Amino acid sequence: MGTMNLRDIIAGQHSSLNGFQASKFVASKVVPGTYKIKHMLHTKLIESLDLYALENMNNLELRATIESAIQKIISDEHLQINSADLLRVTAEIQNEIFGLGPKMS
Numbered sequence: 001m002g003t004m005n006l007r008d009i010i011a012g013q014h015s016s017l018n019g020f021q022a023s024k025f026v027a028s029k030v031v032p033g034t035y036k037i038k039h040m041l042h043t044k045l046i047e048s049l050d051l052y053a054l055e056n057m058n059n060l061e062l063r064a065t066i067e068s069a070i071q072k073i074i075s076d077e078h079l080q081i082n083s084a085d086l087l088r089v090t091a092e093i094q095n096e097i098f099g100l101g102p103k104m105s
Contacts, residue, residue, distance in 0.1 A: 044073045
């Protein structure tokens with residue numbers, strides 16, 4: 001099995017969310033309303049980010065870019081999400097993109 005590039009990883013996360021692989025989210029404390037927001041954020045991130053440009057970013061730049069994109073999507077879509085859920089969902093999305101998976105607690 002070859003190594004996956006960032007585009008493949010992000011696209012793979014999107015595919016997993018479309019099929020809702022429940023096992024990936026068991027350890028994640030996603031409340032029902034935030035799952036839909038998280039799924040939409042994944043979809044919008046794939047649509048809005050230049051995945052080729054992301055491959056040339058270091059981890060800090062990539063995390064900042066993802067966080068900024070998430071905040072813009074939430075603002076543009078007028079999503080209602082409290083700050084605690086926003087921080088958690090943002091961290092989960094970043095961790096999933098980096099291959100760390102949902103945070104276990």
